[in-house]
Amino acid sequence: MRWDSLAKNPPLVTIGLPVYNPGPFLSYAIRSVFAQTYPSWELVVVDDGSTDESLERLRRIEDPRVRVLTDGKRRGLPYRLNQILEEASGDFIARMDADDLMDPRRLERQVAYLLKNPGLDAVTTGAYMIDQRNQPFALWPARQPSLQDVLSWGGYLHASLLARRDWYQKNPYSLEYPRAEDREFFVRTWNSATIGVLAEPLYFYRWFGVVKPQNVLLGYASERKILWRYGPQLVGWRRTAVLIGKSYIKTFVTYTAYRFGLVQLLERRPRFSPLDLEDLAKAQSAIRAVAQARVPGWEILDGPENEGDKEV
Template identity: 40%
Template structure:
């Protein structure tokens, strides 16, 4: 069995960190270590992380706020194993996520990275929808022009050697993942398989705000100037147009129109039943010593 390092950076995530940790312990694949790395939290997140009593769990905290990209690079340095999976502290993952991703990595040795589709959920773990990329692979142009769902960053599992060759750019404030995909793909070092199954539970609330979207589009234009070899000005103009639409909808109090478009509504009863079954498995998973240290007000 291939051992896996799971990297979970966190910052002020006391509301959700226990759920994220529980979903790691709920995995059908159990040959893993979990690295919990604090990014200078000021709430009870670090207490929650330190409450877990399991030799497979390591907690790191230096009291600094270095941001996500720096912490992801640190996880690569700290990892004991040659395969690394990541997730965000406010999300959960399907109990079969690691098992299914590792099967792909074993089946296709030329592949460096595997990601999955996602379930879009509320903060209270209610299902909003699901989305995944339209194919099992993605080209540089599809990344650049943002065709399809793209790469679900937090659901990534890959070879440590790839992350060592392709570190995150810590000088970027946002969209470090998008820069990494484009940078790696532009030098033909982005061999990735996209599983067309929702194996990651993504808390949608707060993920899309006018401020975040405008920042993302601003950074998008930087990426176009950096990587686009053709249609550069067309892409930049299109990005400015998207920013304009966000501002108009925000002024009209209609911004939720954009949020609702992010995930397709789940109408398939089998998909809904699968989600509910897996979520129950996570909720019922016992983690020795785990405490929430969070009281709902």
């Protein structure tokens, strides 16, 4: 069902896109915005000190719904996410990362879900996993997480979050937990928020495999800070101690693997499910629709020489 059959005056959605040197992946992210079946949106792009050509390309977009904000500084993702919350003028705010893309029906489905469920503060979705060549290879299955899930890895697909603006602005991101700001966000709001989950994969999450060791170790350090702060009141001291111990073990294993050149052993996909032929066809169809979306001001840049514009 298309959105125009659901409402005559659809509420505005602010799509927040933090950007830092996204390279060729930016093309698909932006095109997936313009491919949306939902008609009422604005795109707020906040740059975090990019040094590639992404800013130049973003500034070529000729559409009043798109705002590109930059101060030339490197402040980090949590800071930029909060900047998006401050700049948003929509009734809803949708998260997105610059190396991912959205299914064309993403906003339509999520907004309709929140309007039909006024008691919910936000909603996330399932996702297709894609590689660096836009090839789908797995599903991120969506389900309502347990407290154990939220403490262990965040529980929800953060990048597919769409939330009511008033609630989101009352719950900004902390700057104290680098590489784990999403987990801290969901842990902190666990007892106060009502977040729904759409099982449908409406987001395409790009998988890069093994992450830089310093980022992994920084994430584990933030993980332990989160557990120390929130664990005792949520699961008690004994369970908190167990989780912190596991975090130290993961830190040791990660450090050892990098120290001895065994990084490939760290590449695990525990939450992914295999794609069947039907799912694969749906994913490829959505990616083709995104690839064909036109972005005003980008026409002269399109062509086979632009890696980010290649279709699957």
